[in-house]
Amino acid sequence: MEQSRAPEALFSDRVKINGVVTLMTLTVNGQLRWSDRCLVVEKEILGFVVNGSKIKIRTIVETGAGICCGGNKGALVRKNFTFEPLSDDLLRLWCDNLQNYIDSLGRPKRLFVLVNPYGGKRSASKIFLDFVKPLLEDANIEITVQETQYRLHAKEIALSLELPKYDGIVCVSGDGILVEVINGLLERGDWKTAITMPLGVVPAGTGNGMAKSLLDSASEPCTPANAVLSIIQGHRRSLDVATISQGQTKFFSVLMLAWGLVGDIDIESEKYRWMGSARIDFYAIQRIFCLRKYNGCIKFVPAPGYEACGEVTSIECESTGEVIPSEDGTDKLLINGQQNGYQGADIDMKNLNWRKVDGPFVSIWLHNVPWGGEDTMAAPDAKFSDGYLDLIMVKDCTRLGLLRLMTELNNGGHVKSPHVQYLKVKAFILEPGPRNDDPSKEGIIDVDGELLASGKGTYRCDQKTLLAYEKLHINVEQGLATLFCPI
């Protein structure tokens, strides 16, 4: 019969805990064991400090779990416990062994932290003080903090940050700041190394789709504490980046693009911001009852297995175009640096197997990760780095059918509806047209929660946008960016 053997000891000695001498062991597989207790260093120990002759271990454990290996999932709480080695030499040996083990985990030591005090419910500064700062301090991580002061400030910072000084950039914000950082990194002359910088997100905005996608992939709740813990633990995963281009103008997206119903709801519901999160449901119902359809056309290169959708077509190669001039300088900033920066995936767009679907459309939605927000599982099959975008297309559907689809958005059930076509694409062309009930009115294009283009007669049509409401190309680069992720 096989016997379970105790894990091999890396270091073991008698120590005093609450005045009682007991044997404590740090095992080779990273457990700190004493009496009938055990802490998994990688998951539960943030760091330690020496207080005179004592060592204070700073941990984060799930409520109800106490200090023992594993335990039930619950809210995370910080807990300290102290032990006392029996001599100065042993104190040094305990510190060296613990520190060496923690160092072997590849955790970040210096982080640049961006806090958007303006995002979401304006709670990012409080989240920073309540969760981010104390946990990073417990983990002995050196931090440089910068509050964003205006739109595109985070992008400006990412464009000029001295990256070798940091092991990662953390965004205490919604998805908007993360997207700005990625755009800044990719517009740098040294974008190839810049984009390898690990990025972390702590949910503090209205749209926390990336934080939710990361934490949910490890079955963890989308809370600031869980997000900070995953950053401290230092595990990484790669993330696909989509390049949206119109002529020479480019935008780099990591979350989603929406045109039609979803884009209209996301952007136009801002009129009802005072309602809080209810604004989305409220405006969605309004939009569904006064349903719009848009003329236009989409072309796409389906992933293997999805070739049945649409009809065969070919495309013209259009790699050049005009930079849209701006009067207020905003677009200049967005375009700046792109000549030396990343130019999009190096794909011969023309020689791919293109397919085409003509409008009118109710909704076109492209998603890079499963969750678009904390309650919206837009693309249940989306993977962080499969090199594809998930396309969720609705051409025709009754109002009642659309209301039913909405109720399924929180569990991803909408993609099984016969009214929804759900497939993966490698490249995509959007040729947006006017509304089919009123050709004098066009639509809007929403990328990662921001207005990317607005056509004639739309909400905020007088606002300067990066792209025109015209044909745009999208391609995807597999695993270009890096994110801190839960274990």
Ligand SMILES: Nc1ncnc2c1ncn2[C@@H]1O[C@H](COP(=O)(O)OP(=O)(O)OP(=O)(O)O)[C@@H](O)[C@H]1O
């Ligand atoms: N100090 C500031 N004042 C105004 N806008 C800002 C400031 N700092 C950042 N922003 C802008 O706030 C936007 C939203 O950022 P964030 O990612 O935190 O939240 P979000 O969930 O994407 O959006 P929101 O919560 O505003 O709906 C970003 O596009 C950013 O440019």
